[in-house]
Amino acid sequence: MNDRIPAPASRVPVDDLFAGAPPSVSIYEVGPRDGLQNEKQILPTERKLEMVEGLIDSGLKRVEITSFVNPRWIPAMADHMEVASRVKRPQGVQLSALVPNMRGLDGATRAGMEEVAVFMAASETHNRKNINKSTEDALRTYQGVVGEALSRGMKVRGYISCVYGCPYEGTVELDEVLRVCHAMRQMGVYELSLGDTIGVGTPRQVEYIFRGLMRSGIDLDNVAVHFHDTRGTALANITVALQFGIGTIDSAVGGLGGCPYAPGASGNVSTEDVVYMLHGMGVDTGVDLDKLVAISARLGGQLARELPSKYLKAHLGHCARLGQTVY
Numbered sequence: 352m353n354d355r356i357p358a359p360a361s362r363v364p365v366d367d368l369f370a371g372a373p374p375s376v377s378i379y380e381v382g383p384r385d386g387l388q389n390e391k392q393i394l395p396t397e398r399k400l401e402m403v404e405g406l407i408d409s410g411l412k413r414v415e416i417t418s419f420v421n422p423r424w425i426p427a428m429a430d431h432m433e434v435a436s437r438v439k440r441p442q443g444v445q446l447s448a449l450v451p452n453m454r455g456l457d458g459a460t461r462a463g464m465e466e467v468a469v470f471m472a473a474s475e476t477h478n479r480k481n482i483n484k485s486t487e488d489a490l491r492t493y494q495g496v497v498g499e500a501l502s503r504g505m506k507v508r509g510y511i512s513c514v515y516g517c518p519y520e521g522t523v524e525l526d527e528v529l530r531v532c533h534a535m536r537q538m539g540v541y542e543l544s545l546g547d548t549i550g551v552g553t554p555r556q557v558e559y560i561f562r563g564l565m566r567s568g569i570d571l572d573n574v575a576v577h578f579h580d581t582r583g584t585a586l587a588n589i590t591v592a593l594q595f596g597i598g599t600i601d602s603a604v605g606g607l608g609g610c611p612y613a614p615g616a617s618g619n620v621s622t623e624d625v626v627y628m629l630h631g632m633g634v635d636t637g638v639d640l641d642k643l644v645a646i647s648a649r650l651g652g653q654l655a656r657e658l659p660s661k662y663l664k665a666h667l668g669h670c671a672r673l674g675q676t677v678y
């Protein structure tokens with residue numbers, strides 16, 4: 352066994368192991384959408400609006416607030432019109448919403464959204480299960496949706512799911528990921544968010560995928576990472592992505608989340624865990640961790656469950672030791 356493991360060239364390979372990490376990153380908060388879409392307990396609209404307001408008050412500048420999808424498919428997002436119409440839009444904050452087709456785009460437009468996000472997988476089966484379309488049909492649909500959104504003056508983000516593996520097909524070929532990335536870029540999507548939808552990715556795989564993206568000419572300045580922490584590898588994966596200079600990280604407050612059409616997919620990486628790690632590494636996020644964890648604690652109560660965020664657990668333990676009441 353041992354003779355198959357090559358000896359390390361040096362125990363300390365470079366002077367600064369984290370030299371590639373940018374000085375600051377933008378957190379793209381998906382809690383109100385990805386976070387809540389799979390919750391058993393549907394949060395009332397008023398609580399969602401409070402949640403978004405709190406997230407913005409904690410310093411987050413980009414928040415995905417809802418999805419204009421069919422409520423029969425995702426009942427937790429049925430109040431998309433009310434959420435998007437009533438939400439406050441402070442200056443300097445970019446709010447976004449998921450749209451799967453022209454009907455969704457029309458809803459988002461009526462509600463006053465200035466940014467929307469289209470979404471599809473690099474896996475044929477996941478696309479059929481999640482958006483009821485083949486990969487080719489999804490690309491054709493989005494060609495029209497993105498073009499129309501741009502002509503309405505909106506910004507469009509593009510999600511690619513199952514980049515690290517598919518719950519139905521298992522391995523997903525890098526070439527297919529690259530094909531969908533290039534197709535979305537050609538449509539005019541300003542940022543690609545690469546999703547580890549079921550949280551199977553590991554650091555070496557992140558390196559493999561990001562090297563592949565670079566080789567194929569995808570500009571990493573416009574790429575975000577979207578990790579679900581199903582197997583506890585999300586922060587390690589983010590650390591590798593930082594070495595490629597990735598400047599946008601998707602995360603959900605409390606570690607809420609999961610895709611209903613990705614069996615076994617649990618929460619997104621928690622925003623407070625990401626922020627804690629980044630601040631500790633000297634990477635700025637502009638987020639006030641105390642305010643953020645207070646929202647997370649409140650959501651745990653409202654959703655009547657223990658949220659997966661590690662930072663939240665540590666915070667609650669600390670408060671309990673001091674005899675403090677939380678929120």
Ligand code: HMG
Nearest residue numbers: 419420421424451454455470481482483510512546548610
């Ligand atoms: P469909 O059934 O194929 O749609 O669904 P259709 O065009 O055949 O229409 C059927 C009915 O749906 C019609 O109503 C339409 O009006 C209605 P009826 O005449 O029967 O009463 N309909 C809509 N209603 C509301 N809003 C709309 C809409 N469009 C059609 N936009 C559709 C196709 C895409 C709509 C459906 O499959 C759907 O809503 N899917 C949503 C799936 C979803 O939201 N999944 C979770 C998000 S993805 C994710 O979490 C991954 C991500 O986080 C990244 C990662 O983790 O990797 C982004």
Ligand code: MG
Nearest residue numbers: 385546548610
């Ligand atoms: Mg997701």
